[in-house]
Amino acid sequence: MSKRDFYEVLGVSKNASEAEIKKAYRRLAMKHHPDRNSGDKSADSEKLFKEAKEAYEILSDPQKRAAYDQFGHAGVDNSAGGGYGHAGGGNFSDIFGDVFGDIFGGRAGGSRVHRGADLRYNLQISLEDAVAGTTVKIRVPTMVKCNPCNGTGAKKGTKPKTCSTCAGHGQVRMQQGFFSVQQTCPTCRGKGTVIESPCPACHGAGRIQEHKTLSVKVPPGVDTGDRIRLSGEGEAGESGGPAGDLYVQISVKPHEIFTREENHLFCEVPISFVSAALGGELEVPTLNGKVVLKIPAGTQSGKMFRMRGKGVKPVRGGPVGDLLCKVMVETPVNLTDDQKELLRQLDESMKGAGSKHSPHSTGWMDGVKKFFEGMGF
Structure with a gap:
């Protein structure tokens, strides 16, 4: 029975590169490997696997490939190493092991070092610190490199x-x-080295657990959910490997006065009935001190005032947010008899003026102003 063309077996063109040939063989080898096929498919898979193996052995060797291209199968019958059952030259054996190292896990390659694990630290800060920025000292339990060894x-x-x-x-x-399998070395467990005299401090682990104090610079504008990455401050790696990173997870505490939505701040400010009716100036708190807000006459409860640039500066750049103040008119309580009588007189004057008692009525506002002016306000 004549053999199929090796390029046809691998499904590549005659001008395919070495990388393309290797990729094609790896795909076929993983597909038809006997350990991946059982039952009725086992015999066919083994045949196809051997066929792909021989094709790759020839086409991956520049000299054998040149002979095959010039003379066909006759040019490589002797150099193929006896057909399907032999691994051929040392170069093929190395690549063969490399390919099946991917299938069965791991590759050869010297002493193993492993990067340390990343760590997470939850940091809760005040709204003031989140907006202005701050520097915080934290204490983190972690695995560090053993100094004695x-x-x-x-x-x-x-x-x-x-x-x-x-x-x-x-x-x-x-x-x-006819094939080889790579496994983790049972003696060194994949490290490539063995320790005959373990360090008494770490018992051969190369790492010990300690608490370390770090300084975390919190930039202005951070919010709940933001993370700060401290490179190399995670756990130390095994066998002298590089350390992982530490991620500081930010959480902002609720504030007594302000709430935050993205880069804007919101607050509610109480205002007296008289100030709402007659207008005036009101001191409003901000995170940077108090500012004066002008209240127009006839202001209704729930009115929102915007103070531009009094919000939060975005941590990633952009315009500063605003402070939005909602004024809430307070209803007077615990009135004296005289105060109650004055309010009754106000109510009667509104009725006498023919007002509809609407806050939007000009006559109603004029009546309120006259009443309080008569009281000396």
Whole structure:
């Protein structure tokens, strides 16, 4: 039975690059690998797998590929290493292991170092600090590099030795028939090194748990949900690996006076019945002190006044928000008999003036002004 064209087997063109050939073989190998197929499909998969393997062995070697391109299968029958059942040259064996390292997990590659874990710290601040910015000291429990062994895990004066089982690769390759499987080295557990004399301080871990104090600069304008990243302030990595990051999660405490919506602040300000009726000036609190707000005559309860630029400066840039003040007219309580009588007289004067008692009525406002002017206001 004649063999299929190797380019056809891999599904690539005759001018395909080395990377394209490797990618095509990897796809076919993962698809037809015997461990991924069972039952009735097993025999067909094994055949297709062997076919792809031989095609890749020839086309991945520049010399063999050149011979194949010039003479076809006759030019590589002897150099193919005896057909499907052999791995061929050392270059192919390395790539073969690399491909199946992806299938079965991990690759060879020397002593393993692992980046430390990222940490999260929840920081609650006041609205004033969120708007103005602040610097806060925090204390974080974390894994840090062991100083006596400098993170190696080996006793001072010694150092980790290359694992004799895997020769420092961290993985071992097991031959199973016509293919090989990579597994994590059982001796060094993938690290590539073994510690014969562990550090007494960290017991060979290379890390110890400590609390460290950090200074966190909170920029102006932060809000609940914002995060501040402190690079390299997370847990120390294993085997001397780099440290992770620390993420400070911001939460802003509720304020007694102000509420915040994006970059705007809102507040409610009480105002007397007299000030609402006659108008005047009102001191309004802001996060930077008090400001004077002019109240026009006839102001109704619930009226919203906007004070531009008195809100929050966005942390990511942009215009400063506004402060919106809602005035709430207070109904007088605990009136004396004289005060009650004066209000009755006001009510009678409104009726006598023919007013409809509407806050929007000009006659009603004129009557209110005359009444309070008569009282000396």
